[in-house]
Amino acid sequence: MKLRMGLQARFLVLMGVAMLVVLALVALLLNRQEQMRREVEGVSRQAMRTMIGQSLRRQGEVAVTQLAAGLTNPLYYSDLDAVGALARSAQAAPDVRYVIVFDEDGKVVHDGSEDIAHYGRHMDDAMAKDVIAATALHTQFDDRVMDVSMPIMIGQQRVGGVRIGYDMQAMRRLQEQSVDKLRSRLDTLGQRHVIWIGLLGAGLLVFGALSLWLIQRLLVRPIRRLAESAQEIEAGHFDTTTTADGRNDEVGDLMRAFDRMSRSLARHDREIRRMAYTDALTGLANRLAFRESLDERLAQSDTRQLALLFADIDDFKRVNDTLGHDAGDDVLLECAHRIESAVARVGGEDALLARFGGDEFVILVQGTDDPHDDVRTLATKLAEALVVDLGAPVEVQGRQVFLGTSIGITLFPEDAASGTTLMKNGDIAMYQAKVAGKNCFRFYSRAMNQAVERRVHLEQELRGAWDRGELSLVYQPVFRLVDGAMIGAEALLRWRHPELGFVAPSVFIDVAEQSGLIEVLGPQVLHAACSDAVAWQKVRKDPEPLFVAVNVSPRQLRNGDLPNVVSACLRDTGLAADLLHLELTETAVIGDELHASALLSELRGMGVRVWLDDFGTGFSGLSHLRRVPVDGVKIDRSFVADVLRDPDDLALTTAIIAMAHSLGILVVAEGVEKEGQYAILRERGCDFAQGYWLGHPVTVDEFLQLRR
Known part of the structure; x- marks a missing residue:
């Protein structure tokens, strides 16, 4: 029986020997040497910093104590010459940055200079406060200086003090000089280690060369052959064969398995391409x-x-x-x-x-x-x-x-x-x-690109416009034609952009509807309008409180969550349900009458009134009004505008009023801008009206003032 030396066993033997040599002779020595060097240098640096700092502190304390004793009489008798001589003598000492003699109030008496440039000035540096307050020897540090101060006493009376500032850079220079000497010594020792490591490395090179030759013969060549076969398969040549050359090890097994895989890929390639390039539902190309x-x-x-x-x-x-x-x-x-x-x-x-x-x-x-x-x-x-x-x-x-x-x-x-x-x-x-x-x-056309870019820009700007305060509500009063009484107001959304100025509602409402932003803006507008309506009810108590009418988009209606949104707004604001009128376009309702009827019935069951807006502009019919539960219709302004001079518009308006009343539905006329339009609508029995002749849209503050 022929013994089989597997590739895994050969690889493990070679790698085990290599790892032992590398770990034992190179990695351990280099890592340990560098670690010891860092530790020695760090400990030495810390020890020298402590020793030099303590020495400098003792030196400063002795010097300031002696100077304070020598300055007692000259300072008491205000002998500036003697004070200056002592200060300059102390300032001449090595590493001294400044010497300051001050009186009991913290004012400079002498600074060691010839002209005493700071004489009489109050010390205001960062350490001055602690120096003035000190009653005994006091030492403090910052990054640049060590300040040592001593009060000057005559008996129990303090006549002033003296402070000496020592340059910390000198201590650091001394420390770095010592560390450099230590580093030089360590470098010498490291060079000796490198020589030994070089000898060991030469041995490793010989060993590595032998290992590479074996790996090349036993592993690299077969893998290269497999890689060439894989490239052929990648190019689409799935019939590539890979011979194992009679090898009885893992590489031979791999090459034979690779050959079987290529044949399997050739069988499944046609099916895979069909699945990748065909739409699963229609069978068309994807x-x-x-x-x-x-x-x-x-x-x-x-x-x-x-x-x-x-x-x-x-x-x-x-x-x-x-x-x-x-x-x-x-x-x-x-x-x-x-x-x-x-x-x-x-x-x-x-x-x-x-x-x-x-x-x-x-x-x-x-x-x-x-x-x-x-x-x-x-x-x-x-x-x-x-x-x-x-x-x-x-x-x-x-x-x-x-x-x-x-x-x-x-x-x-x-x-x-x-x-x-x-x-x-x-x-x-x-x-x-x-x-x-x-x-x-x-x-x-290229103009379409510009239009799309403008629309995308408008959509980006519209996002967050409510939070930025660019969007606001205005209210147009609604009046009863019989007695001319104001019975409510319609909430209208306005957008004033800081750069674009006033953006027409017909423009940005369409953008909001198409992009889905209306589903965010709609509840915000509804909540704000309900809050404002509660506010104007408090201004004046009327037997007949004013309602607020809010437009609802078709997208909000299709969403199906409108009753929950309305219920939450009424609950949060405290507005009575019968004082909220929701306005929907007839095209939005007619698009899916079953779904719309269910939602509108739920809203009316809560007590909310529902109005059909822009009535007459779509495919209006008596059958639609019978199937969709609404409380009223709003005649579109296009009919009201020509009601005085166009008999057809007058006839249509009269027919809409009669049709709605026959079903028990109220009628609001939009766009009343002339007294004659108001009179003829009242004559034909229209219930309510709104328009510029009756009242322009105003802000909530202006509407509250109108209520007052």
């Missing part, structure tokens, strides 16, 4: 596959134009929210089939289609050699077909769902030179199609 194909087309395209269509299904989220994600998947499959059919019918043979994620699809079409059939015309035909096909109702769970699509189109090379920029431009154009009303298409 984002990764499309990007690779797009980059390849852009690299190959020299003269032909390309058009990228970025399609997003409109209001798809509503399907998931109302019917569930399973129904949403069914709708996505149907949309994918319709898009695939339209692309096959209109897009041409070279068209690429992929699901980019969620409800987004991308299509790449290529122009032909026919000059009359350029890529722009082809993209327009395909976009028109997609709008028609996806605008048709989708049957899901026994219900018809109407969606539509918004499509952005961008061209290569006119609009972009890279795939990333092309995708970005398509997304921007798609967003503009949504802004334009959805279910349509738009071509990219």
Whole structure:
């Protein structure tokens, strides 16, 4: 039986010997030598610092004691010449920075100079306070000087004192000189150790060379062969074979296992690529596959134009929210089939289609050699077909769902030179199609970039605007037409930016709605309006308290948490529920009547009043008012503006008032700016009105003053 010396055993033997030699002869000696050197140098430095410091302190105390004794009579008799002579004599001593003789009040009598520049000045340095207060020998230190002071006494009477300052740098220089000598001695000893370590290192080099030769023969060569095979596999050549050369050790086992792995990878490569490049739900190409194909087309395209269509299904989220994600998947499959059919019918043979994620699809079409059939015309035909096909109702769970699509189109090379920029431009154009009303298409233009950048900047500035105090509420009074009494006020949000100035509500409210910021701003506005309403109730007690009307966005309504938010605001502020009126646009309510009806019924059950805002501008109908529980409607200002000169607007306004009253619903007219409008609305039975003729929006302080 042939004995097997495994690679692991060989490696462990070599490494064990190497580790023993390195640890025993090199690492231990060097580490220990350096450690001992640091310890000796540190201990010596500390000992010398202590010894020199004590010596300097004793020297200073003796000197200041002798000087104080010699200064007693000259200071008592104010003999400045004698005082100066003694001070200069003391100042001439080594390492003395200053000598100061002072009187009992801490004023300088002599500083050892010829002209006594500081004579009569009160000592105000950092150590002076302790020096003046000292009644005996006193020593204190800082980073630069050691100050030794001694009061000068005649009997029990203190006539002054003297202080000597010693330079600490001298002590440090002496200390460093001693440490340098010690370091030199240690360096000499270290050099001897290095010689020995060099000899040991030479031995290690010989040993290392032998070890490297063995490792090269037994380990490196086989691993290099495996690495070359791995590079072949990485390049896509999965049929690479690796021979073990009859080795009966772990490397041989590894090489044989590597050979089996390469054959297995070749079998599964086709399945892996299919999974990596295909969307699991629709079976279309996914984002990764499309990007690779797009980059390849852009690299190959020299003269032909390309058009990228970025399609997003409109209001798809509503399907998931109302019917569930399973129904949403069914709708996505149907949309994918319709898009695939339209692309096959209109897009041409070279068209690429992929699901980019969620409800987004991308299509790449290529122009032909026919000059009359350029890529722009082809993209327009395909976009028109997609709008028609996806605008048709989708049957899901026994219900018809109407969606539509918004499509952005961008061209290569006119609009972009890279795939990333092309995708970005398509997304921007798609967003503009949504802004334009959805279910349509738009071509990219450079002006769109600027519009998107402005909108992004506006969104960034809007974040935190409430906390910075840039957003505020104003209140427009609402009056009853029968007797002209003020019965409430509508809360309106205003934004005054420090640089942009006054930003129109129609602009920033839309940004807040699209970005989702309205879900943060909405509760803040509601809470502030309820608090202000409580404040103005306290100004004057009326038999009929004033209500406050607050607008609620469609996004807040779809969120489903609106009743909890309203309940929390009423509880926190203490406002009566019947004094809070919530205003919702009719398009927001009609979009999902079942969901909206449930939420509005819950709000009305709390006592909150619900108004339908901008009534008449959408797809209003009596059937909607019957199915959606509301307390009143607000006639849009566009009807009120022409009620005096346009018979049609007068007829529509009269019909809305009559229709609402027949259902027991109150009516508010917006935008009353003329006395004639007020009179005709009162004549036709309108209940309430608001507008500039009746009262401009005012701040809460102005509204409180109006109440008074």
